[in-house]
Amino acid sequence: MLFEKLEELAGQRNAIDGQIVEIAAEIDRDGLCGMTGARSVAALIAWKTGSSSKNGHTIAAVAQRLAEFPRCAAALREGRLSLDQVGVIAEHAGAGSDDHYAELAANASVSQLRTAIKLEPKPKPKPEPEPVPVPDADDEPEPEPESRGSITATTDDEFTCWTIKLPPIEAAAFEAALQSHHDGLIAQWKRDHGDSPAADRPPMPTRVDAFNALVEAGWDAEATRRPHSHRTTVVVHVDVKDRIAALHVGPLLSDADRRYLGCDATAEVWFERDGAVIGAGRTTRLINRRLRRALEHRHRTCAMPGCEATRGLHAHHIVHWEDGGPTDLDNLVLLCPYHHRLHHRGIITITGPATSLTVIDSTGRQLRSGSLARPPNQPPPAVPPYRGPSGERADWWWYTPFQPPPQATN
């Protein structure tokens, strides 16, 4: 009885996922995503359906290749395949493989589909992709020569993956520093929690904690050297009377860029009147550590609804400093760099007070966090129950992987 009910619900869920995929494809086609301030279709779907970023990515992947996989998509809509099954295909399968996988998926589990796709012949190796430059590294115009190592980073919604290549001596120094911070953290942990019962102890510090400790230690040293700011990278001159800003020995900035840079300690801003730097009052614009901690304590993610970013957040002045907005808790809100820029470019509008923010998109609609889910007022899709893949052991010996058709050569 319970299994029958599961089959029925699974079929309906597949069909509903099929409809969500079609909506995602429409959002993608019409470019509706940028309007809402979301970073991507995947992020928008995850936000609006209250689901994980993984789920959002799966839906976006299927949506993007909808035209390429008509049979798989139809099977999803008709409840015969699950979103995860079609998702694996859309994420990894070769071009032109719709028929092949539509047949296979009828009997193959998600992990069997994964294996089958891995057996596809590899496409000819493409030339190495250009390394993605580290974001915000605009103070390092020249790429480091290879002999001195390199740092590249790629970012998805959840994590940033850094690839750090160091020559032997620097590598040894880095390893030793990491090890010493790790040892230190563990010693500290033992001192603090050695006697507590196991259930009450926080987890043992990892090498990632050691890395963060290393960064913080470096940052502290840097901050002591320049006590007025902790991220002084770009120097901007702002003329408070005429509201004109120029980069130090550089081009004039747009209004949006001036306000963006003036907002937080992302830049060292010199406020000037009639060409003369004005007094010490300007230092209050910078967010000190205590205020920053308080901000993080109040709301630890980016204030944009649906954005989960927690790293590298900027403290944005709701009423801008140059318009007389004070640097205090009520006038400050944390934003990720992406949404901070979006705000200063006028694509999203953020109005206070900080405790009950109003965020409005470019069409004037108010954005709210949380999913759009509500009780349905339509019956579930009328599709047959989903019995799932057969679950039989796959015999990979006899399996013929998908072969891309030979390329026409004319």
Ligand SMILES: [Zn+2]
């Ligand atoms: Zn700002």
Ligand SMILES: [Zn+2]
């Ligand atoms: Zn954000």
